[in-house]
Amino acid sequence: DQQVKQNSPSLSVQEGRISILNCDYTNSMFDYFLWYKKYPAEGPTFLISISSIKDKNEDGRFTVFLNKSAKHLSLHIVPSQPGDSAVYFCAASAFKRASGSRLTFGEGTQLTVNP
Amino acid sequence: DSGVTQTPKHLITATGQRVTLRCSPRSGDLSVYWYQQSLDQGLQFLIQYYNGEERAKGNILERFSAQQFPDLHSELNLSSLELGDSALYFCASSFQLGQGAVDTQYFGPGTRLTVL
Numbered sequence: 499d500q501q502v503k504q505n506s507p508s509l510s511v512q513e514g515r516i517s518i519l520n521c522d523y524t525n526s527m528f529d530y531f532l533w534y535k536k537y538p539a540e541g542p543t544f545l546i547s548i549s550s551i552k553d554k555n556e557d558g559r560f561t562v563f564l565n566k567s568a569k570h571l572s573l574h575i576v577p578s579q580p581g582d583s584a585v586y587f588c589a590a591s592a593f594k595r596a597s598g599s600r601l602t603f604g605e606g607t608q609l610t611v612n613p
Numbered sequence: 614d615s616g617v618t619q620t621p622k623h624l625i626t627a628t629g630q631r632v633t634l635r636c637s638p639r640s641g642d643l644s645v646y647w648y649q650q651s652l653d654q655g656l657q658f659l660i661q662y663y664n665g666e667e668r669a670k671g672n673i674l675e676r677f678s679a680q681q682f683p684d685l686h687s688e689l690n691l692s693s694l695e696l697g698d699s700a701l702y703f704c705a706s707s708f709q710l711g712q713g714a715v716d717t718q719y720f721g722p723g724t725r726l727t728v729l
Contacts, residue, residue, distance in 0.1 A: 532717065541615065541703050541720035542656070587656065599707075600646065600669050601718060603656040 501525045502590050504604035512612055517575040519607050521588030524569065528590040530599065533562060533573045536585045536606070545586075546573070578611045585609070616640065617721035619704050625727045631692040634724045638685055638706030644668070645687040646707070646718055647679055651700035662687055694728045701725050 503522045511517045519533075529550040534542035548555040548562045548571065555562050561574045575582055585606045591599035616639035626632055638645050647659040658671035662681035673679075676694075681687040691698060705718040 534720070539723075539725075541617070541619075541705075541722045543615070544717055544719060547717055589656075599716065599718075600658040600661060600671060601648075601656075601705075602658070605655045 500605075501528075502588055502602050502604040504586075504588055504607050506607050507605070508608040508610070510610045510612060511578050513580055514577045517573075517578045517582065517609055517611065519573040519575075519586050519588075519609065521571050521573075521604050522569060523571075523590050525590070525592060525602070526569070527592035528602075529593055530591045531562070531564060531571050532589045532591075532601070533560075534587045534589060535582075536587060542587060575609075578609075580611045580613050583609055583611050615719040615721065617704060617706050617719055619702075619721035619724050621724060622722065623725050623727075625729065626694060627729055628694055628696060630694050630728075631690065632694065632726065634689040634691070634702050634704075634726075636687045636689070636704030636706075636721060638687070638704075639719055642706035642708050642719075643685065644707045644716075644718075645681055645685070646705040647673075647687070647689050648703045648705065648720075649700050650703065650723075651697075656703070659689070691726070696728050699726055699728045 532547040533545040536542045546560045564571045588604040589601040593599045618637045643664045646661045659673040661669040679689045701723045703723045704721045707716040707718045
């Protein structure tokens with residue numbers, strides 16, 4: 499049961515344009531969402547997060563949008579840079595006070611930004 | 614650099630053997646999480662410890678075990694290794710557990726385990 503899905507395995511954009519990465523989830527108990535970037539042979543690097551009480555969070559070139567009714571979130575990168583080329587993972591957690599917050603990951607989307 | 618360290622970076626061993634992976638969380642973080650990333654699957658949660666106690670279990674095999682020590686570092690023990698255990702094993706840490714707050718997990722660089 500894939501509770502977090504990233505339906506696009508890859509995305510290619512031109513430098514300077516917008517990159518939009520999408521993520522869908524099925525578990526309505528999820529209340530915290532994160533995006534991680536991963537380069538080969540490295541661990542995931544935290545990018546940006548959003549709580550379920552918000553619908554938008556912005557940090558520099560990165561903006562995450564959350565649509566709870568559609569169970570959908572997206573990551574916008576503007577402007578895209580060649581250094582953004584990496585695999586992007588969407589992750590979600592359903593916080594339980596007694597047991598912390600394991601992350602459920604999507605399959606990842608390979609973003610390639612062409613110069 | 615996330616502040617989470619993992620050793621060793623690479624590990625090559627044979628089927629049937631036992632290995633120990635080590636993780637040191639970020640300074641001040643009390644929770645440690647272990648994840649497995651294999652070729653045919655994404656990042657899968659294995660187990661979580663908070664301040665020395667096991668808090669949550671995911672899809673962790675009975676051949677695998679973990680513990681968190683008083684200095685908060687954690688070890689993941691993998692025994693009776695099989696070819697299918699070859700994967701990247703990541704440790705992550707976060708600061709707090711309760712009070713209804715959410716927290717971000719920061720990942721280490723991972724240990725690549727190859728079972729021959």
